[in-house]
Amino acid sequence: MAHVHKAPYPVIDTDPNFTRVVRYFRPSDYALGAGLTAIGPAFMYLMEKYQPSGNPGKPLMRAMKVAGGVGAMAGFLTAYMLTSARFWGASENTREIQKYRGEYRKLKAQGKPMYGTSSLPLNVQRVSAEYSTGAFLNFDVFPWFNVTNHGYHGQSEGVIPEDEK
Numbered sequence: 454m455a456h457v458h459k460a461p462y463p464v465i466d467t468d469p470n471f472t473r474v475v476r477y478f479r480p481s482d483y484a485l486g487a488g489l490t491a492i493g494p495a496f497m498y499l500m501e502k503y504q505p506s507g508n509p510g511k512p513l514m515r516a517m518k519v520a521g522g523v524g525a526m527a528g529f530l531t532a533y534m535l536t537s538a539r540f541w542g543a544s545e546n547t548r549e550i551q552k553y554r555g556e557y558r559k560l561k562a563q564g565k566p567m568y569g570t571s572s573l574p575l576n577v578q579r580v581s582a583e584y585s586t587g588a589f590l591n592f593d594v595f596p597w598f599n600v601t602n603h604g605y606h607g608q609s610e611g612v613i614p615e616d617e618k
Contacts, residue, residue, distance in 0.1 A: 493520030
């Protein structure tokens, strides 16, 4: 079931949980998200300044709020995609590997499984993994996140060194 693909960097997790992806956001991801959030209202303001609509005030403010909301969603989804790509090994992920190893050590010391426990039957876990693995690649069609715990996470050898397993 583990999805195998060639990647230029070590694969950490082919189907990371939503909360794990958000926890692994880099400061640059937050900056990109904030920038994309600000672009919409800034563009509307500039357009109103240089090509007035003749309808300033509340209609313009509502439009700027909508543009900010759409920008915030676009910023979050873009940051999520970038972090998911690092989990897949599609871009440089040294920071994520170190954080993942630390999280692994901590959970192992507590006797907890890395991917949590699930009350779902195995066949439902497998279907969940099939739907959410790689879903970040299709955010332009439908945003879909992994919110279930399951054991279907493909990893490269060496993400967790043998002496730590």
